[in-house]
Every structure is written in C-alpha cells, then in structure tokens.
Amino acid sequence: MNPNNLIDYFVSQGVPQESILLILMLPVVATLVAFFRQVVGIKAFGIYTPSIITFAFYAIAQEAGSKGIKYGIAIFISVILAGMGTRYILKKLRMLYLPRVAITLSVVAFVILSILVVGGYFQRTGLAAVSIFPLLIMITIVEKFVAAQIEKGNKTAFILAIETLFISLIIYAIISSRFLTAIILEYPWIVLLTIPFNIFLGKWTGLRMTEYWRFRDVLRKM
Amino acid sequence: MFIILKNRNKLLGMNARNLRFIRPNNPKKAIRIADDKLLSKKILRKGGIPVPKLIAKIRNFEDLDNFNWNKLPNSFALKPTRGFGGEGIIVVYGKKKNRPDAWIKADGSIITIEDFRNHIHNILDGSFSLSGVPDTAFFEERLRLLKLFKPYSFKGIPDIRVIVYNKVPVMAMLRLPTRESGGKANLQQGAVGVGIDLASGVTTTAVQGKKSKIVDTIPNSRLSVSGLRIPFWREILELAVKTQEISGLGFLGADVAIDKERGPVFLEVNARAGLSIQVANQAGLQERMERIEGLKIKTIKRGVNVGMDLFGGEIEEELEDISGQRVIGSIERVKLIGRKEKEVEVEAKIDTGAGWSSIDVELAKQLGFEKTIEAYENLNIKYEDIKDLDKKERWNIFKDIPHIESTVVVHSSHGTTYRPMVKIKIVIDRRVIYSKVTIINRSHLKYPIIIGKRNLGKFLIDVNK
Numbered sequence: 001m002n003p004n005n006l007i008d009y010f011v012s013q014g015v016p017q018e019s020i021l022l023i024l025m026l027p028v029v030a031t032l033v034a035f036f037r038q039v040v041g042i043k044a045f046g047i048y049t050p051s052i053i054t055f056a057f058y059a060i061a062q063e064a065g066s067k068g069i070k071y072g073i074a075i076f077i078s079v080i081l082a083g084m085g086t087r088y089i090l091k092k093l094r095m096l097y098l099p100r101v102a103i104t105l106s107v108v109a110f111v112i113l114s115i116l117v118v119g120g121y122f123q124r125t126g127l128a129a130v131s132i133f134p135l136l137i138m139i140t141i142v143e144k145f146v147a148a149q150i151e152k153g154n155k156t157a158f159i160l161a162i163e164t165l166f167i168s169l170i171i172y173a174i175i176s177s178r179f180l181t182a183i184i185l186e187y188p189w190i191v192l193l194t195i196p197f198n199i200f201l202g203k204w205t206g207l208r209m210t211e212y213w214r215f216r217d218v219l220r221k222m
Numbered sequence: 223m224f225i226i227l228k229n230r231n232k233l234l235g236m237n238a239r240n241l242r243f244i245r246p247n248n249p250k251k252a253i254r255i256a257d258d259k260l261l262s263k264k265i266l267r268k269g270g271i272p273v274p275k276l277i278a279k280i281r282n283f284e285d286l287d288n289f290n291w292n293k294l295p296n297s298f299a300l301k302p303t304r305g306f307g308g309e310g311i312i313v314v315y316g317k318k319k320n321r322p323d324a325w326i327k328a329d330g331s332i333i334t335i336e337d338f339r340n341h342i343h344n345i346l347d348g349s350f351s352l353s354g355v356p357d358t359a360f361f362e363e364r365l366r367l368l369k370l371f372k373p374y375s376f377k378g379i380p381d382i383r384v385i386v387y388n389k390v391p392v393m394a395m396l397r398l399p400t401r402e403s404g405g406k407a408n409l410q411q412g413a414v415g416v417g418i419d420l421a422s423g424v425t426t427t428a429v430q431g432k433k434s435k436i437v438d439t440i441p442n443s444r445l446s447v448s449g450l451r452i453p454f455w456r457e458i459l460e461l462a463v464k465t466q467e468i469s470g471l472g473f474l475g476a477d478v479a480i481d482k483e484r485g486p487v488f489l490e491v492n493a494r495a496g497l498s499i500q501v502a503n504q505a506g507l508q509e510r511m512e513r514i515e516g517l518k519i520k521t522i523k524r525g526v527n528v529g530m531d532l533f534g535g536e537i538e539e540e541l542e543d544i545s546g547q548r549v550i551g552s553i554e555r556v557k558l559i560g561r562k563e564k565e566v567e568v569e570a571k572i573d574t575g576a577g578w579s580s581i582d583v584e585l586a587k588q589l590g591f592e593k594t595i596e597a598y599e600n601l602n603i604k605y606e607d608i609k610d611l612d613k614k615e616r617w618n619i620f621k622d623i624p625h626i627e628s629t630v631v632v633h634s635s636h637g638t639t640y641r642p643m644v645k646i647k648i649v650i651d652r653r654v655i656y657s658k659v660t661i662i663n664r665s666h667l668k669y670p671i672i673i674g675k676r677n678l679g680k681f682l683i684d685v686n687k
Contacts, residue, residue, distance in 0.1 A: 150349050205238035219226045221504050
C-alpha cells in the first residue's frame, strides 16, 4: 500500500493529522533521548520527562508561535526554582514523601498561576495564551525533581533539570523542523528505523562523549 | 588527540561497564544482596569475613517507637540498609557530657535522640534508598582510625576500594575523607581517591571530588598523597577476592577499612563500582579486565598473585622495599656538588671494580678545584720519588695544596701515580653521598666519572637498566 494513502486513510477515518504526526514522532523523540544518554552522556530525568517536556514545548510553540518557546523555558525554570525553594522550607518539617511532593506541587502551581497573572498585567499575553495541558505537564515534573533532590542531592537534581531542559529543547528543534515532519508524513515507515537504531544503541559499549571529557587527563597519560 | 583515540579502548565507560561487565557477571539475586547492607553483612560474616559489629536494627516505625536509646554505646554509626553513595549515614564519636540524650558528630555538632528519630524516619521512608522504596536502618560499631591514616583523613575513616573481576583484583584506590566530604570516604561527596600500586600497596596519584580534580597533596595540608604504604595489603586483596566468591558477583567493588584493633574489616559490597578509580590510578579498567577475562582462577591466593603481577608497578620497587636499597643502572645520571656549591650533572659509570670513585681533571675544575689541580701539577712529583717515604713525610709534601683531602696510589696502564683526593657531594637517584674522590685524567674515557664500591653501599645495580 502506498504509505501516502495510509496517512490519507487514517485522516479519512477521522484521526487528525496532528495526532498521527505526534504519535509517529514519539519513537523518534524517545530514540533521541536514548541517544543523548548512551552516546552523548547527558542523563536528564529518565526518558519520560524529557520526552513529555519536548511535546509540551511543541504544543506551546503550536499555539504561541516559535516565540512561545521562551515562555516554555521560563515556566520550566520557574517550576525548578520553586521546587528548590520549597525544599528549603519543607526540609525542617521532615515529612513523608508523597505529602511533601503534594505541597511542592501546590507551591509550584501557585507560582505558575501568579506568573501568568503578572504576565497578563504587563501585557505579556503570549504567556497567558499558553494552553493548560503543557502547563500542567511542566508543573508535574517537579515530582521528578523532588525525587532527584532526595536521592541525589540538590546540586545533582539541578544539573539533571538543566540537562532535561537542554535535551528537550534540542529534540524540540529537531522534531519541529519542516524537513522531519514532511519526511514522516510522506514515509511513515521510516519511524520503524528507530528500532534497529535502538538495538545498536543498546549494544553500544563505547565511551560517551562526556566521558571523553571526564577522563581526558587519563586518556592522555595512559 | 591521536593518543586519546588510541587509549579509548583501555578505559571503561558507563556503557561498557553496564553491558559487558555488570550484566553478564552480576546475577540479579547477587545484586539484591549487595544492595542490602544488612543482608550482605550477614552473609559475609557467615562466610568468615570480618565485618563491623551490628548493634541494633530498626525495621519499621514500631521498632523506632519502642527503641531503647540507652542501649546505644558512646560511639556508633547509623546507616540506611539500602543506602548508596554514603548518603544518610551518621557517625557519632562520643556522648555529650551531662546530656544522656545527645551525641557528638564528626564535625563537632550535637545530635539528639529527637534528631536521630527524625533521621530514621526519613530512612524508613526511603529517602536514602536506591529507588526511593521504604527502607530499614541499623546501628553498627564505629571503626577506629589507624594512627597511620590520621594525618591523611579529616574526621572520618578512610577505606580501600578494590575492584575485583574474575577473582582477580584489578585496581584499587584509597579513599580519604576530607572537610568537603564532611568526613565521608565518598568521592561523589568530595573525598580524595588515591590510586594504589597493586603489587606493593603503595599509593600513587590522586583525585578529589566528583569532578576528579588531580591533587598532589592532601587538601589543606602539604602532605603528599603518594608513597603511603597501606598496611595488611595482601590481606585486604585476599579479603576482596574472598568476598567476590561469597557474594556471587563477578564484577564488584569491595570496600575495606582498617580498624585500629581489628585490622582489615569489610565495609560493603558494591555491584555497580564507580569509574573514577581510573582517574585516581591514571589507568584504564577495561584493558585490565580484558587481560584476565576467561582465566580460570582456582584459589584466592592465585587470584591475588595474578592481580599483583599483572597490575603492580615495577618489581624493583618491591626489591627496594625489601632491602631498603635503591636499584640503579650501570650508567646513571648523577649530580656532583663541589666547592662553593658548584653543581654539575653528568652521566657516571657505576663501577663495582673500583674502590674509590674518581672524577676527571676537567670535571674537578668545574667543581671549583682549579687551584688544587694547579698546585698539584706544580709539585710534579713522581711515584718513584716518594714511594719509600712514610705516610707522614708524604703528607707533608702535599698538605699545603688547597682543599686536598688526601692522596691515593693509582695503578694504571700509564704507570703508577699518586693522585689527589677532594671531598664532594654526589647525588645518585635522590640520595646524597658525601665522599672523597680521586682526581684523574679521564679525558680519553667515555665517562668523566666512575662511582666506585665505597659509594655504592646504598644501591643495588641492575645491569639491564
């Protein structure tokens, strides 16, 4: 069957083209996250968080235009900063994990809400125009952040958050390129190539790029 | 750049560690035991491995509520059972005076029963456990610092990480707690990791902290990190290999500490050994492990021998340690220090056939003995002229020559002569020898100086060097 017709068939069955595209993008995004971990050596919070943040950025950019991405970054950073601030307050209370995360989430929610209001006050309508689901997604990643804080410490958690932001932005840039979108809509099968590529990644035992940096002295002196 | 590409296969990276070494060699069950400090402690103790004594366990909130705080000794360590990276561990050194409910921590601060209760609360919640799952806590004996390590470590107790693969110790590192690490021997938290020569147990190079910064001295001191000889070295390696047998892990990081009274005590087993040890040792793990892959090692002793032989430094280091003598070659670069601290560096022939060392006339001039030589030549005395004089009469002839120490009879192909001797300092392989040397015309010879038997007492000579 002509793949072109396949997409057309899906659309004719009432599946929006946007949905088809995003679903087909998911394997690409996941593969890229895996690539960043195994080959580049950027960790981020697992595979779910960078993927979902990437899509949040994508959704924001869809609504607010590519300039909207700066709002996405601003919100992400606000979430992380609010998460860090809340830890300092909650540290003294010594609470169980879930209630602690719940409080952090509430604080973050209020912070984001006030940012939206303040943004509206200063006529930054683009910020307020960001639709609710990407926002909620961003707010909830604070759980990953709190978990990392507890397990690995504040500094590591912060680094992981920055890495997540970095990876998400790069992957967002890749998947929002016209070129990739066109290719996937034209040849949907191409997405299947991520499987052999991931098999390769899964068997890859070479040094990660960050390890070349980490071990630069040893590599030279050995 | 080229070197980096050439060396990259020697170094062990995260990907290769997980896929090539942890996955095939460390069965899930064994990893589970290793991650559970209490369980691995029990299994190791049964296997005859010395471990810190367990004081008490707290398995749940009920245990915590009913805990009898009075049964704790003055000093102890509190640990989360499934903790990692040294997180969540509290060590106390003594009871606070006049306060039955408070102890003193490593940094001098006070910790009360209330604080402990909160901390154990967090442990039970899983705040410090590997995957955030609920955990248990336990108290154990605090190990006492060995005097030898005292100047090297801040507050806490250093430990020795040994990587064992296929029953062979492949690399080792001494981890020293620092102020930055808060007295914990954990590199991630800022401790110093010092590479160890596997054959001799002598420390080599060192790094500090997560970023693996190379350091030459202990932080905040001028103490060199290298050259420290770790006691019980062979015992420690044997302990590490034995632990591998018991734990069922094919590739592991074994942490051993040395207690002041008990000697080597096993701290913990690590199924996912960190990679910084490579920086501390300036050597690659992958290359070493590939060399022993597939070897059939039957006994612990054999495994330790293989590791020591393959991954230890030069054997001569060992020799030097046994005899206290340094090994030098038959030609050695030496530094001569003459009058008015005049220094000359030359290649010397090490000649065990000669008695005294002798230097060339020109060399003697460079060392500030021009006047001595001039005065001696002016005397122009032949051997035959004075050979029948007695010692004192002979010395009267020479005694006015500046800076002369004595004379000596030299028989050579040119006939027999008296030669002047002067005093100089000779530095051979960093050792300073203060000695008389004869001044002879050696201009027709390859080396301007020979070092004779009298100056070689502190050395062993390796003719292949």
